[in-house]
Amino acid sequence: MKLATALLILYGLSNHADGSSIPRGSFNADNEVLLELSLTSSELPDRKEEAAESKSDMRLDGSEYKFTREPTKLPTSPEPSDVPSMIPSGIPSETPSVSPSTLPPSPTLPRTRPPIRPFTRPPIPEPTSMPTQPPTREPTRRPTRQPTPEPTRKPSATPPPTRRPTREPTRRPTRKPTGRPTRKPTRRPTRGPTRRPTPRPTRAQREEYDLVTRFAVIGDTPYTREHESRLKRHIDRLDSNLEFLIHVGDVRSGKSGNRCTLKEFQNVASILSKSSVPVFIVPGDNEYQDCPNFSEGWRNWKSVFAGFHKRWNTPFRVFQDAQRPENFYFVHKRVLYIGLNIVGGKVQSASEWRSRLSYQWRWTKGLLNTFLPSKEASSVVIIGHADPRSEHDQFFNPLKSYINNEARNEVPFLYFNGDRHYFRRNKNYKNRNNFHRIMVEGGRKENPLRMKITVPSSRDHGKLSISDIYSYSR
Numbered sequence: 001m002k003l004a005t006a007l008l009i010l011y012g013l014s015n016h017a018d019g020s021s022i023p024r025g026s027f028n029a030d031n032e033v034l035l036e037l038s039l040t041s042s043e044l045p046d047r048k049e050e051a052a053e054s055k056s057d058m059r060l061d062g063s064e065y066k067f068t069r070e071p072t073k074l075p076t077s078p079e080p081s082d083v084p085s086m087i088p089s090g091i092p093s094e095t096p097s098v099s100p101s102t103l104p105p106s107p108t109l110p111r112t113r114p115p116i117r118p119f120t121r122p123p124i125p126e127p128t129s130m131p132t133q134p135p136t137r138e139p140t141r142r143p144t145r146q147p148t149p150e151p152t153r154k155p156s157a158t159p160p161p162t163r164r165p166t167r168e169p170t171r172r173p174t175r176k177p178t179g180r181p182t183r184k185p186t187r188r189p190t191r192g193p194t195r196r197p198t199p200r201p202t203r204a205q206r207e208e209y210d211l212v213t214r215f216a217v218i219g220d221t222p223y224t225r226e227h228e229s230r231l232k233r234h235i236d237r238l239d240s241n242l243e244f245l246i247h248v249g250d251v252r253s254g255k256s257g258n259r260c261t262l263k264e265f266q267n268v269a270s271i272l273s274k275s276s277v278p279v280f281i282v283p284g285d286n287e288y289q290d291c292p293n294f295s296e297g298w299r300n301w302k303s304v305f306a307g308f309h310k311r312w313n314t315p316f317r318v319f320q321d322a323q324r325p326e327n328f329y330f331v332h333k334r335v336l337y338i339g340l341n342i343v344g345g346k347v348q349s350a351s352e353w354r355s356r357l358s359y360q361w362r363w364t365k366g367l368l369n370t371f372l373p374s375k376e377a378s379s380v381v382i383i384g385h386a387d388p389r390s391e392h393d394q395f396f397n398p399l400k401s402y403i404n405n406e407a408r409n410e411v412p413f414l415y416f417n418g419d420r421h422y423f424r425r426n427k428n429y430k431n432r433n434n435f436h437r438i439m440v441e442g443g444r445k446e447n448p449l450r451m452k453i454t455v456p457s458s459r460d461h462g463k464l465s466i467s468d469i470y471s472y473s474r
Contacts, residue, residue, distance in 0.1 A: 228268075260296065436466050
């Protein structure tokens with residue numbers, strides 16, 4: 001239809017040179033001709049350009065809407081038209097001929113588009129607190145608060161392990177080892193070995209598989225009222241991770257000149273009994289050797305402090321010597337603790353002194369032969385009061401021989417004592433590589449000595465070094 005209309009216009013321009021009028025037309029969406037006016041042949045040069053412009057203005061862009069231009073009524077032209085009219089002769093012409101100068105400009109209709117509706121997403125439903133009655137085909141991303149009444153067909157999807165280790169340890173160990181070691185040690189050891197060794201051994205593994213014992217040691221206190229107040233503060237401020245407290249003797253001053261009365265020992269016992277952990281105590285020379293009445297002082301001390309640990313419920317069994325109840329021993333976390341009556345001071349009776357030290361060694365040797373060969377204990381801690389000198393050779397000479405021969409320097413020995421009122425640590429004590437001595441200063445000037453002993457849990461550990469199993473802080 002468009003092609004036919006274009007040919008018709010060209011035919012009129014080329015053939016009608018006699019001055020007849022040529023209709024000016026426009027086209028709608030259905031390619032129908034709308035007659036607006038007729039032109040004379042004298043106006044053809046200008047009208048051809050206007051026809052081209054009008055044709056370009058009226059060209060449709062193929063959109064869905066339609067529009068038409070109303071025909072414009074123009075005044076009749078005074079000059080006759082040289083271009084013949086394309087309208088049949090039977091139909092009178094309704095559009096008079098006008099001059100091109102009197103034609104109004106063709107209005108350009110705006111091309112409008114249909115309004116665009118905004119796109120809104122459907123609302124996402126929130127998860128319900130109660131499970132749905134029928135099970136879903138696919139597992140939910142998050143677990144429901146309550147279990148579903150029927151089991152789901154597929155297991156819930158678990159997140160895959162990360163390629164890089166997390167900065168903080170997880171609460172539970174992972175099922176598979178990570179490709180790279182973690183930066184920080186985990187709280188518990190992993191079930192399986194890692195693919196690559198960690199740069200340093202983890203502390204958690206040492207705490208889990210090694211047996212650690214923490215306790216405090218004091219001695220030579222209280223001597224005065226001020227010392228009693230200080231001892232009360234020490235007892236009230238004991239660390240919560242301590243398992244027991246050891247007092248190495250001398251709960252009174254040897255220069256007081258009194259009779260070592262029962263009330264004096266009871267007063268100290270009332271202070272120590274307020275401890276939150278069990279207290280073990282051995283006698284000192286001020287308790288009976290330096291008393292005016294040797295027998296009275298010893299009798300009063302035994303009535304108060306022999307079996308003093310029974311005031312607490314200890315998590316391990318403690319045994320006393322039936323013949324000498326001041327001696328005690330217990331095995332805790334594969335360490336043998338032995339409390340003995342080894343005192344300094346004046347020698348009131350030489351026969352009592354020798355027989356007492358000889359008995360102390362026989363009783364100690366029996367314990368060593370019982371627990372060391374069976375590997376129930378891998379280390380030994382001996383508790384006494386005296387700073388050893390030549391008067392104590394009856395005990396320490398056979399002990400040195402036992403460390404060399406029977407123990408073959410493979411069992412660590414540690415000896416605690418007071419007596420001198422200053423702190424000292426001796427390595428290779430009595431010329432033995434695996435024998436150390438720690439002398440505490442006492443509670444008059446410093447806080448209780450905090451000790452930590454660590455031994456392997458396995459019995460097949462081989463040789464142990466005394467320097468590796470214990471540490472202290474003052």
